[in-house]
Amino acid sequence: MSETALQILFGGLMLATYAVIAFELLHKTVAALVGALAMTAAAIATGLVDSYTRVYDVLGHDLPILAVIIGTSILVELAGQSGLFHFVAIKIVKRTGGHPVRLFLALQLLVFVFAALLTIVPAMLIVSGLTLVISKSLRLSPTPYLLGIAFASNSGTLCTFASGMPTLMVGSAAKIPYGQFLVVSLPFALVSLVVCYCWTRYAFRDDLTAPKTDHERAELQATVEAFDEWALAPDLAAFSRAAIVLCLTIVGFAVAKPLGVGPDFVALVGGAAMLLFHGKHVEETVKKVNWVVILFFSGLFIIVGLVKETHALERLAGTLTSLTGDSVLANVATVTWFSGVASAIVDNIPVAATMIPMVPAMDGIPHEPLWWSLILGANLGGNATPIGSISCVIALHALAKEAGIQIGWGRFLAVGGVLMIVQLVLATLWIAAYVAFDLLPELPAGAPGEPTGH
Amino acid sequence: MEANDRNNALVHANVERFEAALAAGRSRIDGPEPLDSLIIVLDGSGQDETTLAIVRELCLERTCMLVLTCGIQVGDPEAEDELVLGAQRALEADGLHAEVVLSGSAENHERIRSIRQEHRGAWLVMPSPFGHDYADLRAKSLGTAVEVTLTESEMPTILVRGPLGDVASEPLSRPHLIVRETSPATARAARVALAMLTHRGTIAGTLTVTFVYGGRPDPDVDDVVARGFGVDPQVLMPLLSHGLSGILHRLDVLSQMHLGLKLELRLVQPGGEAIDEDIEHGRLHILPRQGDRTHVDDSVQDFVLGCSDPVVVVPAVS
Incomplete structure (x- = not known):
């Protein structure tokens, strides 16, 4: 079979799998596994690979990502059981005195930090629960608060190596050191958060009014003061241990490279330490690792790996660069907007997985800005639509289930769509500015598309 | 869809946890009720x-x-x-x-x-x-x-409600708090109990807490009651869904701070034999009152009001 025929066959199978995922014809994990198995069978039948065991080689490259997910899942689950995050969340909300505008800002800051430290899903699950309770207690509409945290959490995923799944995937594939995130994407995450806050504050200005009288102010204050943060942290020893292990793991991520280990190792050490020191409910905790996501990733990595074997993604990358030329700005804009818009329509994980092999194949252009463009685009694109990111999906379901409020596509797009456009414009300019002022740190030797250093 | 259902369930679980924190905070026990x-x-x-x-x-x-x-x-x-x-x-x-x-x-x-x-x-x-x-x-x-x-x-x-016997101090130093649900009245009733235990200066004596447990049979709750206070605050967590862990936990913390304070936890089912017949008399029974109703089961109320011990009825409003 000719290379073009193989590219069409495997590219078609990959797109068919993505369509099944996007239209939810099957559970995304089932779709990914079925797609992976079908493509493995096709690869053997067409002679693309000589044995099915080749998929283990394909998967082997991405095992560090799975290790990070497993380690951080255990860490976050046990720290969550200790009441640590709930404690911090209540403490911060109490500082607002129940003032609706301050609360709006505090919740966005909170979910931003939680997403940066815990990844987006646990952050949203905790903060949306708090948001629903606090808005009900203060008799405020939950809509601006929940949508606000959904958008802000996507900015939080830009902060560090392990903050978001696309960030983790790109960071692992490009071997971006942890410290570079603090230099490039963390400052932009803060800019993106400020934009998110200002825009949502404006968009929901009618719902966010300050208390008019001292009596109203006192009433709001009394309501938030009624929260007892210690009620959710009954075991002080477990609470302290969780805080210490979590802090050490974060420090471990930062110093992993100088220590000669990867973030996967740090995450597994952190998870194991938490299991060791917590000492309770080990089996229950391990069960709570999101194995569904891990299987989804496994299927997806095999799919993308096999398509990569056909050189279809290199060809697509070549086509892209022939259109955009060797202009860095044009390529940065292309990657940012393509990954952003695609992430608004389908899950950003397949988008990132597909784009990752394309970036090193874009010859004649420095790859560093493209990796960062992919990180920013894939994470922020989800703000545009109700199905674009997991945080928006969680927020909209929480609104519907817990508060009986349905948000239509039109209303969502009016806020989220505009926000995504502004954020992607800024993201493009941000990376372009880093390139223009030569501020982007170089990737270490051995990263895809970079010299090996030998 | 399954993933959405899972996330919905987890959001709901967090809503319940934060609501429990709110209820516990509203029922804070900072110390004895002032008795001036x-x-x-x-x-x-x-x-x-x-x-x-x-x-x-x-x-x-x-x-x-x-x-x-x-x-x-x-x-x-x-x-x-x-x-x-x-x-x-x-x-x-x-x-x-x-x-x-x-x-x-x-x-x-x-x-x-x-x-x-x-x-x-x-x-x-x-x-x-x-x-x-x-x-x-x-x-x-x-x-x-x-x-x-x-x-x-x-x-x-x-x-x-009747003669106290020879020593008036006996029931006052043996308060018996009867609670069914977390409420500001329950928390205040706990503060009243502490006031009774401190009426001679320091917090000392035995506080009996009867928890009128009206839910479905729950081995976790039985286990908590069997273990009592002071083993590990974590054991009180099963009561979280019954709204009482906040109050019980704070009482437990107080008992750790005041070594003379002993806590005794009892569990009763509403209806029928509400309180064990073997509960000793010579106590001060404390009943929280929410609105115009006492906060306990009728049968518990019958028991308490049918005996000659003094009773404190504690409203929520301070």
Whole structure:
């Protein structure tokens, strides 16, 4: 079979799998596994690979990502059981005195930090629960608060190596050191958060009014003061241990490279330490690792790996660069907007997985800005639509289930769509500015598309 | 869809956790309920002597402002006033000064209401005019001073129900808190219990908490009760869904701070044999009151009000 025929066959199978995922014809994990198995069978039948065991080689490259997910899942689950995050969340909300505008800002800051430290899903699950309770207690509409945290959490995923799944995937594939995130994407995450806050504050200005009288102010204050943060942290020893292990793991991520280990190792050490020191409910905790996501990733990595074997993604990358030329700005804009818009329509994980092999194949252009463009685009694109990111999906379901409020596509797009456009414009300019002022740190030797250093 | 369902369930679980934190915070127990002044209502019955004995016990280690008045209409204002003035003299003989509010023209419950409004931080001590067969507080809404006061009072009200035996201090140092759900009234009732345990200075004595557990049979709850307090605060977590872990946890923390304080947790099912027959008498039973109803099961109330021990009814509002 000719290379073009193989590219069409495997590219078609990959797109068919993505369509099944996007239209939810099957559970995304089932779709990914079925797609992976079908493509493995096709690869053997067409002679693309000589044995099915080749998929283990394909998967082997991405095992560090799975290790990070497993380690951080255990860490976050046990720290969550200790009441640590709930404690911090209540403490911060109490500082607002129940003032609706301050609360709006505090919740966005909170979910931003939680997403940066815990990844987006646990952050949203905790903060949306708090948001629903606090808005009900203060008799405020939950809509601006929940949508606000959904958008802000996507900015939080830009902060560090392990903050978001696309960030983790790109960071692992490009071997971006942890410290570079603090230099490039963390400052932009803060800019993106400020934009998110200002825009949502404006968009929901009618719902966010300050208390008019001292009596109203006192009433709001009394309501938030009624929260007892210690009620959710009954075991002080477990609470302290969780805080210490979590802090050490974060420090471990930062110093992993100088220590000669990867973030996967740090995450597994952190998870194991938490299991060791917590000492309770080990089996229950391990069960709570999101194995569904891990299987989804496994299927997806095999799919993308096999398509990569056909050189279809290199060809697509070549086509892209022939259109955009060797202009860095044009390529940065292309990657940012393509990954952003695609992430608004389908899950950003397949988008990132597909784009990752394309970036090193874009010859004649420095790859560093493209990796960062992919990180920013894939994470922020989800703000545009109700199905674009997991945080928006969680927020909209929480609104519907817990508060009986349905948000239509039109209303969502009016806020989220505009926000995504502004954020992607800024993201493009941000990376372009880093390139223009030569501020982007170089990737270490051995990263895809970079010299090996030998 | 399954992933959405899973996330919905997890969001809901977090909503419940934060609601529990809110309930626990509203029911915070920061320390004993202040006990600086007492309004003493007399009725001319044999229980007046017991009432005064309780007042003397409560004032043993502290300076309390005392206000005496009459709570029953005997038809002769002079006789009512003499009853109160006699009690004043008896207290003065023990070194306690009491202000007297004479009967005047107002109805008794109106006069008591007026005194209550003037002394908002006070506690009420009053005899129950119905004796030991007074089985249901709510059924007796006949406008009597006791009934009106109990349903509208914002202050802890000690109902004196019979002779205390030889030692008036015994029931006061053995409070028995009966709780069913977390509420501001429950938390305040716990503070009243602590006030009783501190009435002689330091927190000391045994606080029995009877948890009227009306949910489905739950081995976790049985386990908590079997283990009692003080083993590991984590064991109280199963009660979180029953809304009580916050209060129980705070009591537990207090007991760790005050080594003289012993906690005893009992579990009863509502209806039928509400409280173990083997519960000893000579206690001060404390019932939270939310709105116009006491916060316990009818059968528990029957038990408590059917015995001769004093009872404190504690409203939520302070």
